[in-house]
Amino acid sequence: MKQWVSDIKIDGHDIWPAGKCLIVGEVAQAHDGSLGLAHAAIDAIAAAGADAVKFQTHIADAESTLEEPWRVKFSLQDSTRYEYWKRMEFTEEQWCGLKKHAEERGLLFLSSPFSLEAVELLKRIGVKAWKIASGEVNNIQMFECLAETRLPIMLSTGMSPLSEIDDAVERIKSKGLPLIVMQCTSMYPTPPEKVGLNLIPFFQARYGCAVGLSDHSGTIYPSLAAVTLDVVAFEVHVTLSREMYGPDVSSSVTTSELRQLVEGVHFIKKMTINPLDKDAIAREMMPLKRSFNKSITLRTELPAGTVLREEHLTGKKPGTGIPVARMSEVIGRRLKRAVSANELLHEEYLEPI
Numbered sequence: 001m002k003q004w005v006s007d008i009k010i011d012g013h014d015i016w017p018a019g020k021c022l023i024v025g026e027v028a029q030a031h032d033g034s035l036g037l038a039h040a041a042i043d044a045i046a047a048a049g050a051d052a053v054k055f056q057t058h059i060a061d062a063e064s065t066l067e068e069p070w071r072v073k074f075s076l077q078d079s080t081r082y083e084y085w086k087r088m089e090f091t092e093e094q095w096c097g098l099k100k101h102a103e104e105r106g107l108l109f110l111s112s113p114f115s116l117e118a119v120e121l122l123k124r125i126g127v128k129a130w131k132i133a134s135g136e137v138n139n140i141q142m143f144e145c146l147a148e149t150r151l152p153i154m155l156s157t158g159m160s161p162l163s164e165i166d167d168a169v170e171r172i173k174s175k176g177l178p179l180i181v182m183q184c185t186s187m188y189p190t191p192p193e194k195v196g197l198n199l200i201p202f203f204q205a206r207y208g209c210a211v212g213l214s215d216h217s218g219t220i221y222p223s224l225a226a227v228t229l230d231v232v233a234f235e236v237h238v239t240l241s242r243e244m245y246g247p248d249v250s251s252s253v254t255t256s257e258l259r260q261l262v263e264g265v266h267f268i269k270k271m272t273i274n275p276l277d278k279d280a281i282a283r284e285m286m287p288l289k290r291s292f293n294k295s296i297t298l299r300t301e302l303p304a305g306t307v308l309r310e311e312h313l314t315g316k317k318p319g320t321g322i323p324v325a326r327m328s329e330v331i332g333r334r335l336k337r338a339v340s341a342n343e344l345l346h347e348e349y350l351e352p353i
Helices: 035-047 081-088 092-104 116-125 140-148 162-174 199-207 221-227 255-272 278-284 286-292 324-330
Strands: 022-028 052-057 108-113 130-132 153-156 179-184 210-215 233-239 252-254 295-298 313-316
Touching: 022 035, 022 108, 022 255, 035 052, 035 092, 035 233, 035 255, 052 092, 052 116, 092 108, 092 116, 108 116, 108 130, 116 140, 130 140, 140 162, 153 162, 162 179, 179 199, 179 233, 199 210, 210 221, 221 233, 221 255, 233 255, 252 255, 278 286, 295 324, 313 324
Parallel strands: 022 052, 022 233, 052 108, 130 153, 153 179, 179 210, 210 233, 233 252
Antiparallel strands: 295 313
């Protein structure tokens, strides 16, 4: 296990206990401004077996203007992007309720802030770690506020060139903060050729820190592949149904797919942290091996005193007699007693050499 892996803790827990990686279900705006849907997402993500649920904390007056363009013009009820963010807001009391619900379901509660006011709100409700969204990587003012909390930081790289990522990593390291660099491509959905799995070992070597994956492909495949590359965390957008409304549905997995992903991650981690000793497993499999292997058997009944020739012999299951691998040793030996057809040949049936 790499030393930097064991250094990362969130809420007092190692990200990588016994080969486990942090699985984050990202709700983002899938709730479409409905508090009920937000709580339903928490229940669904917990039931799927994820470790954490992540939201986005938007405060329209603090982060947007009427001039902000749409990424995708999807809303039939919001004339501007600003109005959409306004509709996505929850009150501080509602955020506290979401966090309490998540923790009651055994989930780590995370939310990306998109303004200084959002940072302060999330500080008050007691988040345990920060996720810096792709569009906030160069927000020095926000970073300084986050750094004061001394909490771990998950740094998205979705829209940044290496120079920006270098600067952000240096800022975080200079403060001595636990860091996970998240490989991310901000395309919705992300095609397979743009996922960038090659950047996971690249970031591990370049920054000497823990690395994760923030995936927008809308499938479980990149995350499963990333687990084999020593990621310590990954997040996927989650939708309650492919028929749900919103701009992120195409880049989300369903809750049933999330469950399959969780099962796959646990399976892969058990494989990778348990290297197989081939000789040891062969000893363990010996009873089964005897059932499947073949022993030397007579094709026809032969009387005592017969000198065995190749045409007398064949191999049949089980492998509890003389192994077929010793066929050449048996040819030319004499039977001590009569042996029936299809009877397994044993050493005591043969005269000594």
